[in-house]
Amino acid sequence: MTLIDYEGALELGDVTDTLLRAAGLPDLVRARARVRVRVGLGLG
Amino acid sequence: MRCLLAAALFGVAAAAQRRHLGGTLESHLEGHLDGFHLDDARQVPLQHAPALRMPKKLVLTAEDALPKTLTACGLPAACEHTGEKPPCNGDMSPVYIHTNLVHTGTSNVAHTLSKNRELLKSAGVLYAGTHSSLATYLARVPSEVIEVATRTRHWMAEGACTDTELLHVQQLMSKVHCAPCATRAVLSSELFYTLSPRSMRALSHMLRPRPVNVIMFYRNLRDTAITHYRHVLRTAQIGSGACSETCAYDPRDLGVTASLREYLSRNNPKTKPTDGFGALGNQLVQQIMRNSALFTVSPPLPPPQTTWRPSTTRGEPSPSRSPSPQP
Numbered sequence: 001m002t003l004i005d006y007e008g009a010l011e012l013g014d015v016t017d018t019l020l021r022a023a024g025l026p027d028l029v030r031a032r033a034r035v036r037v038r039v040g041l042g043l044g
Numbered sequence: 045m046r047c048l049l050a051a052a053l054f055g056v057a058a059a060a061q062r063r064h065l066g067g068t069l070e071s072h073l074e075g076h077l078d079g080f081h082l083d084d085a086r087q088v089p090l091q092h093a094p095a096l097r098m099p100k101k102l103v104l105t106a107e108d109a110l111p112k113t114l115t116a117c118g119l120p121a122a123c124e125h126t127g128e129k130p131p132c133n134g135d136m137s138p139v140y141i142h143t144n145l146v147h148t149g150t151s152n153v154a155h156t157l158s159k160n161r162e163l164l165k166s167a168g169v170l171y172a173g174t175h176s177s178l179a180t181y182l183a184r185v186p187s188e189v190i191e192v193a194t195r196t197r198h199w200m201a202e203g204a205c206t207d208t209e210l211l212h213v214q215q216l217m218s219k220v221h222c223a224p225c226a227t228r229a230v231l232s233s234e235l236f237y238t239l240s241p242r243s244m245r246a247l248s249h250m251l252r253p254r255p256v257n258v259i260m261f262y263r264n265l266r267d268t269a270i271t272h273y274r275h276v277l278r279t280a281q282i283g284s285g286a287c288s289e290t291c292a293y294d295p296r297d298l299g300v301t302a303s304l305r306e307y308l309s310r311n312n313p314k315t316k317p318t319d320g321f322g323a324l325g326n327q328l329v330q331q332i333m334r335n336s337a338l339f340t341v342s343p344p345l346p347p348p349q350t351t352w353r354p355s356t357t358r359g360e361p362s363p364s365r366s367p368s369p370q371p
Contacts, residue, residue: 001257001258001259001260002257002258002259002260003260003261003262004259004260004261004262005261005262005263006148006149006261006262006263006267007263007264007267009149009261014156015149015152015153015261016152016153016156016157019142019153019259019261020169022259023140023230023257023259025140025167025169025228025230026164026167026168026169028156028160028163028164030167031160031163031164031166031167032163034166034167035163035166
């Protein structure tokens, strides 16, 4: 089980990104960056 | 002679009855056992009786009815990409169950995840959605029933297509179970935290063989209380129609309005867009914060080399409290 301090997450910025990072999942910033790189490389 | 005639008539009647029964049984089996034909039957020799033609499979299980039931409800009977179906050689990515206490941004998280569903999918994350149906299903259905349903992954009863709650549960679980092995799934609902340990174990059982991780935001009680009071301020019934005896304010004082939010918007218009409740509403909220600061058990550490000064900022000590530690 993972517990996250809500106030701390607010200070860090986006709550959803904090949630995803805490779970070890790719956050939305990284996912967007990955999509941009793929588009830039012409991979789709 | 009479005895011989009676015996002959009885024999003919019995033979006719056997033929009739045989025809009925055969047609009954042919008509009701879909997929099983008596041509496939095998002969079972009995010692003192003529050979009976027995179908290969006499007992129909829930698994037999599963595809038919799901198809009847407009759901796919099997995963579309069968190559990715569990057990995936025992190597399954986990399911993350996101749940929250009240006022810890559950709606915001669910909205953001839903809006970025495709983006997450491209990163190998399945956002399966917010499902209050699953939480209510787990709360009301006995664990024995869930166990049996889980064994066949068949949570819908036959003829239950109109039960939208069951339909949602079936769709959600099929989505998770049919996801590729390497895909990590996220379930989110504020209601999960209301479930008993038994129901949470049942949920974990339903999601097998995927491991389950629970993620939860927590928040200090003071901020939770303030946020809750702000919410009540916006939505409280203050004196209209049916709530005349139970509403927070007397209609004679504040007039007939649906909520305090409506009252404020009518009598206390905002001067700028960021002015959440207008001057009067913000004054009320500030007062609530000041009062709630009185109940702060562990105030934040004071900044170094500063003198104690009263402040109304949220999170700082109240002016009514003494700066010197009490013996």
